[in-house]
Amino acid sequence: MTDPRIQARRVGVQRAKGRRRLRAVLAVLGLGGLGAGGVAGAHSSLFAARSVVIAGAVHTSRAEVVSVTGLWRRPPLIDVSPSSMERELDSLPWVASSTVRVAWPSTVAVALVERVPVATAKSAPHSYALIDETGRVLAFEPNRPAGLPLVVDLGPIGLPGSSIAKENLPLVATAAALPVSLLAKVRSIGDSPSLGVVVQLNDGVRAVVGADQSLLQKFVSLATVLQRVSLAGVGLIDLRVPSSPVLTPQVTSPNLQLQGRG
Numbered sequence: 388m389t390d391p392r393i394q395a396r397r398v399g400v401q402r403a404k405g406r407r408r409l410r411a412v413l414a415v416l417g418l419g420g421l422g423a424g425g426v427a428g429a430h431s432s433l434f435a436a437r438s439v440v441i442a443g444a445v446h447t448s449r450a451e452v453v454s455v456t457g458l459w460r461r462p463p464l465i466d467v468s469p470s471s472m473e474r475e476l477d478s479l480p481w482v483a484s485s486t487v488r489v490a491w492p493s494t495v496a497v498a499l500v501e502r503v504p505v506a507t508a509k510s511a512p513h514s515y516a517l518i519d520e521t522g523r524v525l526a527f528e529p530n531r532p533a534g535l536p537l538v539v540d541l542g543p544i545g546l547p548g549s550s551i552a553k554e555n556l557p558l559v560a561t562a563a564a565l566p567v568s569l570l571a572k573v574r575s576i577g578d579s580p581s582l583g584v585v586v587q588l589n590d591g592v593r594a595v596v597g598a599d600q601s602l603l604q605k606f607v608s609l610a611t612v613l614q615r616v617s618l619a620g621v622g623l624i625d626l627r628v629p630s631s632p633v634l635t636p637q638v639t640s641p642n643l644q645l646q647g648r649g
Contacts, residue, residue, distance in 0.1 A: 435461045436495045443499035446481040446526065452497055455479060456487070464489050472497075480525050480547035506562035506576075507535040508551075510544040520563040522551040536562040536570060539577040557584050557599035564602035569610060583627075592618050597627040604629035 439458050441449060453459045455475040469487035476485035476499065486498045504517035504525055515532060517525040526547050531537065538558045541551050551559070561576050561584050574587045583597040586609075594609050596602070605626040612624055612632050622637030 434464050434492050436464055436467060436493065437461055438494040440494060440496045441499070442497070443501065444497075445501055447479055447499060447501060451479055452476065452499075456495075456497070458495055464491060464493065464495070467495060478548065480523070483519075504532070504535060506538045506559050507532050508538045508541050508544060516544045518551065518559055520559060522553070522556050522559050524549050524551065534567075534570065536565050536573055537575045538562050539575050560599040561586070561596055561602060564599075564606060566606050566610065569606060569613075572613065590618065592621055592624060594624045594626055601629055608632045 436458050439449075439453060441452055444452065455478065456472040458472075467487075467489050469489065472487045473485045476482050476487070476497070481501045482499055483502045484500045488496045488498075490496055502519040502521075502523060502525055505520045506518045507515045507528075508518060509531075510516045510527060513529055514527045515530065516527055517532060517535070518538070519525055524545055524547050538555075540558065541555050544551065555578075558576055558578060565573065565576075565586075572588055572590075574589050576584065576586050579585045579595075582595045584595075584599060586594040586596055588594060596605055608626050608629040609624065609632070612618075612634070616634065618624075618634075620636055621634050623633075623635035625633040625635065
């Protein structure tokens with residue numbers, strides 16, 4: 388027969404275990420309730436994207452930013468995906484890169500780095516496209532933009548956000564490398580099947596750049612020739628070997644004609 392005191396002690400131990408289990412279960416349930424309440428709270432309007440701060444936007448409108456990111460819906464911050472929004476922002480014509488950050492309880496901060504036009508091209512009788520160094524079409528303007536070289540021979544130009552044909556990128560690269568000091572002397576930049584990139588000067592002389600390599604040296608050579616040499620009777624300045632520019636008298640051979648003269 389078991390001693391009553393031992394039996395009472397056993398019962399006490401079991402009851403203590405039971406109480407510990409009950410407290411553990413209640414703690415788990417309590418944490419679960421808090422978690423559910425926290426998620427529900429995070430999805431409330433108190434933690435929605437009610438404030439959108441945008442930096443670096445000059446040509447990109449606020450309406451474009453909130454539209455492509457979906458921030459016009461004022462989503463809960465817990466549902467905001469910065470990486471997804473950055474991908475959408477980078478698809479906008481002027482945006483080169485973007486950064487999105489969430490600031491609790493109700494702010495989304497957007498920082499943009501915009502593209503810089505380096506060339507313009509006539510896209511219609513009364514329209515000019517702005518193009519950046521990657522060949523991306525940024526926008527259209529009714530008048531030729533000041534301070535940008537005119538590029539010809541690009542063919543059809545797509546809508547803002549599209550890119551020019553890859554084979555025309557050397558023309559844009561040449562325009563991007565053109566020094567400001569030479570801009571006023573250049574009528575257009577185009578392509579010749581036999582010579583490559585050719586810069587048409589205002590006085591009718593053509594400067595042959597050829598491939599879009601060593602452009603800085605080629606333009607330094609061109610500037611030196613224009614400063615030191617009389618171009619009377621000169622039709623062509625060959626810059627393909629920058630250290631040894633070659634001047635050719637005016638000729639009318641078809642193979643030296645610049646296609647699509649600007």
